[in-house]
Amino acid sequence: MSRRMKNFRHLGALVVALALFAAACGDDTTTTTTAAGATTTTAGAVFTPGALGAVTVAPGAPIEIRALQAISGEVSFLGTDQVRGAELAIADFGQVDGHDVNLGTPEDDLCSAEGGQAGAQAIVAQANVIGVLGTTCSGSAAAAAPIISAAGMVMISGSNTSPSLTSDLAGTAGSNWYNGYYRTAHNDLYQGATAARYAFEELGLTKAVAVHDGDPYTEGLATAFANAFTALGGTVTIHAVNKGDTDMTGVLTQVAADAPEFVYFPIFQPEGDFIIQQKGGIAGLETVVWMGADGLITDGFLAIPETAGMYFSGPDLRFGTNASATGTNYDQLVAAYTAAYGEAPTAVFHAHTYDATVLLLTKIQEVAVQDADGTLHIDRQALRDALNATSGFAGVTGSLSCDAFGDCGAETISVIRNDDPTDVAAGKANVVYSFAPGA
Amino acid sequence: MADLSVPKLKLNADAPTLAVDVFLFALRVLLIFFAAWALVGTIAIQVDGGGLTATAWRDLLVGGLAQGFMYGLIALGYSMVYGVLGFINFAHGEVFMAGSMSGFFVADALFDNGMWVNSFPLAFAIVMLTAIVTSALIAVIIERIAYRPLRGAPRLIPLITSIGMSFFVQYAVRGLVGDGFKDYPQLPAGLQQRVSFLGLDIEGIKLFVIATAIVSMVALWLFVERSKTGRAIRAVSEDKEIAALMGIDVNKTIVTTFAVGGAMAGVAGLLWAMLFRKVYFLTGFLPGIKAFTAAVLGGIGNLVGAMLGGVTLGLIETSGPRLLNGLAWKVPTLVAFVLGAVALATAVIGVIRVRRSDPRTVGTALGMVIVGVAGTAWGFIVLPGAQVVIPGTSQLKDMIAFVVLIGVLMIRPIGLLGEKLAVEERG
Numbered sequence: 072m073s074r075r076m077k078n079f080r081h082l083g084a085l086v087v088a089l090a091l092f093a094a095a096c097g098d099d100t101t102t103t104t105t106a107a108g109a110t111t112t113t114a115g116a117v118f119t120p121g122a123l124g125a126v127t128v129a130p131g132a133p134i135e136i137r138a139l140q141a142i143s144g145e146v147s148f149l150g151t152d153q154v155r156g157a158e159l160a161i162a163d164f165g166q167v168d169g170h171d172v173n174l175g176t177p178e179d180d181l182c183s184a185e186g187g188q189a190g191a192q193a194i195v196a197q198a199n200v201i202g203v204l205g206t207t208c209s210g211s212a213a214a215a216a217p218i219i220s221a222a223g224m225v226m227i228s229g230s231n232t233s234p235s236l237t238s239d240l241a242g243t244a245g246s247n248w249y250n251g252y253y254r255t256a257h258n259d260l261y262q263g264a265t266a267a268r269y270a271f272e273e274l275g276l277t278k279a280v281a282v283h284d285g286d287p288y289t290e291g292l293a294t295a296f297a298n299a300f301t302a303l304g305g306t307v308t309i310h311a312v313n314k315g316d317t318d319m320t321g322v323l324t325q326v327a328a329d330a331p332e333f334v335y336f337p338i339f340q341p342e343g344d345f346i347i348q349q350k351g352g353i354a355g356l357e358t359v360v361w362m363g364a365d366g367l368i369t370d371g372f373l374a375i376p377e378t379a380g381m382y383f384s385g386p387d388l389r390f391g392t393n394a395s396a397t398g399t400n401y402d403q404l405v406a407a408y409t410a411a412y413g414e415a416p417t418a419v420f421h422a423h424t425y426d427a428t429v430l431l432l433t434k435i436q437e438v439a440v441q442d443a444d445g446t447l448h449i450d451r452q453a454l455r456d457a458l459n460a461t462s463g464f465a466g467v468t469g470s471l472s473c474d475a476f477g478d479c480g481a482e483t484i485s486v487i488r489n490d491d492p493t494d495v496a497a498g499k500a501n502v503v504y505s506f507a508p509g510a
Numbered sequence: 511m512a513d514l515s516v517p518k519l520k521l522n523a524d525a526p527t528l529a530v531d532v533f534l535f536a537l538r539v540l541l542i543f544f545a546a547w548a549l550v551g552t553i554a555i556q557v558d559g560g561g562l563t564a565t566a567w568r569d570l571l572v573g574g575l576a577q578g579f580m581y582g583l584i585a586l587g588y589s590m591v592y593g594v595l596g597f598i599n600f601a602h603g604e605v606f607m608a609g610s611m612s613g614f615f616v617a618d619a620l621f622d623n624g625m626w627v628n629s630f631p632l633a634f635a636i637v638m639l640t641a642i643v644t645s646a647l648i649a650v651i652i653e654r655i656a657y658r659p660l661r662g663a664p665r666l667i668p669l670i671t672s673i674g675m676s677f678f679v680q681y682a683v684r685g686l687v688g689d690g691f692k693d694y695p696q697l698p699a700g701l702q703q704r705v706s707f708l709g710l711d712i713e714g715i716k717l718f719v720i721a722t723a724i725v726s727m728v729a730l731w732l733f734v735e736r737s738k739t740g741r742a743i744r745a746v747s748e749d750k751e752i753a754a755l756m757g758i759d760v761n762k763t764i765v766t767t768f769a770v771g772g773a774m775a776g777v778a779g780l781l782w783a784m785l786f787r788k789v790y791f792l793t794g795f796l797p798g799i800k801a802f803t804a805a806v807l808g809g810i811g812n813l814v815g816a817m818l819g820g821v822t823l824g825l826i827e828t829s830g831p832r833l834l835n836g837l838a839w840k841v842p843t844l845v846a847f848v849l850g851a852v853a854l855a856t857a858v859i860g861v862i863r864v865r866r867s868d869p870r871t872v873g874t875a876l877g878m879v880i881v882g883v884a885g886t887a888w889g890f891i892v893l894p895g896a897q898v899v900i901p902g903t904s905q906l907k908d909m910i911a912f913v914v915l916i917g918v919l920m921i922r923p924i925g926l927l928g929e930k931l932a933v934e935e936r937g
Contacts, residue, residue, distance in 0.1 A: 285905060311902035315796055317786045320573025321828040322904035324566050341691055341788055348787060351702065352573070352713040354565040376696060 118440050121452035123223035126201050130445035133173035134435065135197065136428075139190045139205030139215060139226070141182040148417040150180070150207040153229050156421030157204045159407055160428035163397040167436045168447055174204075180211035187211030188218065195222035201449055202226065202431045204424055209233035209288055213247040220249035223451040225458060227431055227479075228254040229424030232262070233291055238476035245476070251455055253477040255423040255430070255468065257386050257484060259288070262337075263295025265484035265506040266362055266384040270333045271303040273504055274360060279307045280326050282336040282346070284314050292337040292364055312342055319349045327355035337364030337384075340372055347377045365419075368487070373495045380490065387485035387505055388419055395429055395467045404467055423480070426466035430479070434458050483507040534920065535873020536880065541917040543881045544837070551839030552832065562832065568710055570829045576716040576785060578824020579723035583778035584801030585808065585816035586730060587649070587771030593747035593811045594767050597665045600672040601652050603798015604679035605772050609645035609779030610789045611683060614692045616640045617783075621695035630698045642776035648679070649772025650765055658761070676798075684791040694787040701784075719781045726777045727817055730770065734813060743767055747811070800911070807915050809928025818926055823911055830910035831903035853882030 118125070128134055138157050140150030154177045161172045178190035187206055194200055195218055203219055203226040206212045212231045219226045228236075231254050235245035240260050270276045279300050281293035290311075297307040308329045312322050323346065326334060334356075336346060343363060350356045363372075365385030372378060390401035399407070404425060408416050438453040461473040469481025485505040489498035555561045562570070584606050591599045620626045620633045656675045660668045701714040734740035742763045745753040754760050782797065783789050800823060808819025858875075918926065 285902075309902070311905040313905050313908065316907075317782075317788075317796075318573065318577045318828065320569060320577070321831050321907055324562065324570050324573070324828075325832060325904055327569075328562050328566055344691075344788060345786060352716065353569050354711075355563070371691075371693075 118442075118448040118450075120448070121450045123451035123455075125448050125450045126199055128170055128199075128447040128449070131170075133171040134167050134447070134449075135173050135175065135200045136202045136204065136431065137175050137194045137197075137200050138177040139180050139187070139194060139203050139211070140177055141186070141207035141211070142177055142179050144182060146182050146207065149230060149420060150177075150182075152416055152418040152421045153204070153207060153424040155408060155412055155416075156229065156424035157428045159404065159411065159421075160395075160397070160425045161432070163395075163399055163407075164429055164432045167432055168439055168441050169445060170447055172432060178205075180206040180208060180215065182208040182211060184210050184214040187213070187215035191215035191218035195219065195224065200224060201435060201451075201454065204229070204427055204431070206231060207420075209236060212236050212252070216247060216249040216252045220251040223251070225251045225253065225431070225451075225455055227427040227458075228252075228256060229422075229427045230256050230420040232256050232259045233288060234258055234260050234295065235287075235291070237478045238474070240478075248476055253427075253430075253458055253473060253479050255427045255466065255471060255480050256420065257480045257482045258478050259292045260295045260299075261482050261506075262364065262384050262386075262484050263292055263297075264299040265486065265504075266296050266335050266337075266364070267299035267303055267305070268506060269382070269384070269486045269504045270335070270360070270362065271300060271305050274333070276332040276360060277305045278329075278331050279305055279333040279335060280310060280329055280331040281307055282310045282312060282322070282326070282334065282338065284312050284338045284342055286314065286338075289338045289364075289366070293335065296335050296337070312338070312346070314339075314342065316342055317345055319345045320353070322346075323350055323353040323356065327353050330355065331359055333360045333362070335362045335364075337366060339366040340369065343367045343372060344375060347375060347381070351377065362486070368499065370495050373489050373498050374492050376492050378489050379492050380488065382503070383487050383489065384484060385487070386419065387483035387502070387507075388422075389485070389502065390422060390467055390469070393467055393469055394465060395426060396433055396465050397429055399425075399467065401467050422467045426468050426471060429466065430458070430461065430464060430471060433464075434461070481507075531873065533873070533876075536877035538917075538920055539873065539877025540880060541913075541920065543877070545914075545917065547839075548833045548836040551836030553836075554839050555836060565711075567829075568712075570832065571825065572710075572712050572716050572720075574825035574828035575821060576719045576824070577827060578804075578821035579720050579727075579817075580778045580781055580785075580820070581797065581801045581804045581823050582817040582820025583723055583726060583774045583781070584797060585805040585820045586727070586774045586813060588802050588805040589808075589810055589813060589816040590743070590767050590771045592805070594743060594750075594764055595657070595668070597668045598672065598802060599652075599657075600669070600798070600802070601656075601675035601679060602649075602771070602775060603794035603796075603801070604676050604683075605645050605649045605652070605794070606775040606779045606782070606797060606801075607789065607791065607794030608648045608679065608683065609641035609772075609776030610783045610793060611687065611692065611779075611791075612644035613637045613641035613776075613780045613783055614694055614789055617694055618692075626695050627698065638777070638780055641780040642773045645776030645779060646769040646772040649768040649775070652679075653765060653768040658764075676795075680791050680794070687791070689791060691788050691790045694783050694789070697784065697787075715785060719785055722777065722781055726774060730774060731813060733770065739763070739766055803912070803915050807918055807925055809925030812925070812927045815925060815927035822926070823915075826911050826914050827907045830914070831907050834903045834906065834910060850882045853878045 138154050140153050141147055142150040142154065157174060161174060164172070166172070178193055180186045180190050187210070190211070191214070194203055202224055205226060206215055206228055207230050209231045212228055213233070213236065216226065216236065233247070234240070235247045236252060237248055237254065237258060238244050240258060270279060281297050283289040283293035293309055297309055300307050310322055310326055312319065336343060347361065360382065362382040362384060364383065368383050368385050392400050394400045401422060404422060405416060408421060434454055434457040435449055438450055438457050440448045442448070459473055459475070461471060461479055464471040466481065469483060471479045471481060473479040483505060485502045487499060487501050488503045490501060491497060552561065584602065587602045587605065588598060591597070591602070617626060617633070617637045620636065625633045652675050656671050657668050660671060697715060701718060703714055704711040705714050705717060707717055734743060742753070742758045743766065745756065745758055746760055746763045750760050782793070801820065804819035804823045805816045806819070807822060808815030808817070
């Protein structure tokens, strides 16, 4: 009997603990809502917020934006690079209507759906955040976008390229598209199309194979290539490897059986290394032309002797003298980056996030309504409308124009050829083809 | 139903029930059916002219053999340790990786001073020695600090310890050398070219891998079967207590076993690095699991079985995806009809024979009904529409390998060359 009592006591304690926990959570939500309600009430006299509500920035308070980037794990070099791009842009842009801009502590998207979701939830819990710079990985964005969108915020990514986040470029929204999502990176469909055009029109090849590794990014890009190549009149078969495979004999033999003239394998290291190093052992692949994508444009890969003569598709990084609205061009950006962080940029997307940040701040400034005492009202719907209307916006990466689904990138894709693996820098600069779909 | 002679089935609480027997038997029938279909389909596609060329098959087989012999070399270590101690040393994959990793640093240094290029055989011997010594040493150290204190404990304890050891070695290596890929230097041109062997043009490096592996395996076999120490190892694996009574130093013998198994893993580690030219701290994980699979496939505890299992696994991995395409063979309608008819007839006969209540008969009947329905549906409904292409079969190579493993173990639970253990061993 006493034992049973004891059990019940534990149960009771658990219930109390749960209740306290729930109450604590509930409190949080209540505070947030009240705060939001209160701001709208006080602002009511001079400013009427739209359907998504508004953020009120008190005099002297900073404008809150956040970064959601992969800052740990294998691709942390990509995320860190973009956080720096955002920091440099905020410094260059200066104050917005007399208010500082606060980036806060970057949230980690972990390059995974779980990370994107957790990071987005941490951000939307802060009701005064206006916009998010991120994510790094498309997989994270697919999980973060619905949360950010539902909270009325906007997010602009400098490196997401999956078509599912925006549209198929023919007017159909992607499965992961949500209002309030924008990106300054290219849409993979353009990259796939560029690779297909180069192979078909420039090299005159009609039989191709695409190889992916099951990752949504690589599979999407391989499919985009296949569709574009087929539309041009070529034939394509698709093969797949696993992440973690080392022995590529099987897949290469099957590729050889399709007798391709051109193989597009937009995958990553080390699987890409194994493919290119083992192709010599397979009969029937001697005359094939090989092309990788931006995931393989790394110093380590380009230095592999077997990559001599190989092609790579990727965003065109010859930004030249394009100047951002802040007046900075790419050379100046790199100089500022190196001065601030003591190392050269570790990836390419800092420029895209720089543009994303300047775009966001410009549009905030555009829609902000200022009271006489310096209080700033930023209407969330108006901000989205302003971003949607972006056209010919000057950025470091080129001229940015947003379509109805948030694709704002300058979208120039180039193809490079690695002529000499002992000179990686020359290989990266050896652009043999460039394609801008919008132009 | 009343005249089903139930007592014959021994339906008591301990025995497996009729349903389980029937299900397992049906599953076996299905597995054999699909394996046969894939094989027949592949041959039929080949005869039709839609298959691979002879050179492509040659590449697949040679690639599979090279891969398989490396699995076999690693599997020897799993099998030997299981033989003497009766548990699976999951840290063995890391022993393999450590050999590969240590070999890299020596190979890189020898490349820098020109020896790798100028006198490759000597350089290779030095690197090989490094890999062997490192692997053997790490295997012995693992035995000393992680397994010996647990001698006599229930078998689950050292098994879990070995998983812990595996993580420990992985992350110790990561701490020491970082988490990046280490690229082995280019091989000399001679090894990269094809050489003619028995009338076949084979890549030099693959031939080299296969030859080295065979030599190592033969050496190990002679050691275990012919030397005095080898006899001691076999005695200890038969019965530790009696071996000790006969004057054999059991601890020393176990250490020798770990050292020899480690040395084989070291050879495999180096060959792996020669073939794939890349190593990092997780390199040992997947090959380790695969080699364990190979050891089980061949019959754990049996050295020849480990080699056979390794080679079989390697061959299935490279050619399995191609054989899977055989399932998409556009079967002639007549064949589908005959197949369906035979299957259904067998099923009917089986159901009639149900009166004898043999689970095998019922299982066969059930399996054949499924086969008949599936075969007929496949032949009449699915295939006539269009030639089916199974997409991304190469991605399924691990899955195919493990399905084959499960299939072999379902039909022969002790593995290809396994021997029934007379007495359940103690750890």
